[in-house]
Amino acid sequence: MDTAAGLRVLLAGGTGLVGGHTLNLLLKSPKVAQVVSLVRKPTGMTHPKLRELVVDFATLGDLPADVRVDAVLCALGTTRKEAGSDAAFQDVDLKYVVAVAKAARRAGATFFGGVSSVDADSTSRHLYLKTKGMMEDYVATLGFTSRHFLRPSLLLGKRRQDRPMERLLQALAPLVGPFLGGRLEKYRPIPATVVAAALVTTASQPAIGGVRTHEYSAIRSLAGL
Numbered sequence: 001m002d003t004a005a006g007l008r009v010l011l012a013g014g015t016g017l018v019g020g021h022t023l024n025l026l027l028k029s030p031k032v033a034q035v036v037s038l039v040r041k042p043t044g045m046t047h048p049k050l051r052e053l054v055v056d057f058a059t060l061g062d063l064p065a066d067v068r069v070d071a072v073l074c075a076l077g078t079t080r081k082e083a084g085s086d087a088a089f090q091d092v093d094l095k096y097v098v099a100v101a102k103a104a105r106r107a108g109a110t111f112f113g114g115v116s117s118v119d120a121d122s123t124s125r126h127l128y129l130k131t132k133g134m135m136e137d138y139v140a141t142l143g144f145t146s147r148h149f150l151r152p153s154l155l156l157g158k159r160r161q162d163r164p165m166e167r168l169l170q171a172l173a174p175l176v177g178p179f180l181g182g183r184l185e186k187y188r189p190i191p192a193t194v195v196a197a198a199l200v201t202t203a204s205q206p207a208i209g210g211v212r213t214h215e216y217s218a219i220r221s222l223a224g225l
Helices: 017-028 086-106 127-139 164-179 182-187 192-204 216-222
Strands: 007-012 032-039 050-054 071-074 111-115 146-150 210-214
Touching: 007 017, 007 086, 007 192, 017 032, 017 192, 071 086, 071 192, 086 111, 086 127, 111 127, 111 192, 127 146, 146 192, 182 216, 192 210, 192 216, 210 216
Parallel strands: 007 032, 007 071, 032 050, 071 111, 111 146, 146 210
Antiparallel strands: none
């Protein structure tokens, strides 16, 4: 991708836990010229590099003709409980992500970076892991030169919406984390800020063809830790 004038990045999920940190890092990065953020409703945020596009992810098609991007970063995601049904959950974590990826490709993006999940597998019997795996598999067919999927375990950070079980797990994280080493290291909880930093780093690296997946240690390395 031609980045001589700076990266043009399409971002989906910029109001969420990882996405919010990603947006802030993109706007601060000297390597980024413009951020086109897809939102469900206006946020009121302004920045010289930022362009917000209010969209309906359920019916997302082509982006405006004047939108051209080099990379797309996707941090869209929900839970089965928040969505209300299996189908509604898969709408967000699969259908919407694929729609964003397709729109980005048509707008010129050659790089895709997305937040997936540890143990994502399209053949899994677990809905969450299966859906994340299906998302990875589908995006890999869309013709991006480079595709990077970050596979974190429990995300640490304060969400806008309350998730009681996640709060409990976050409280236990400092006690459990040190015991997760070796093959279990990928299950270590990780701050959302670290995942966001890794996501931004992947987009600014030289294009490397193919699909790359990153778990705990690789995510930290991408974030410079």
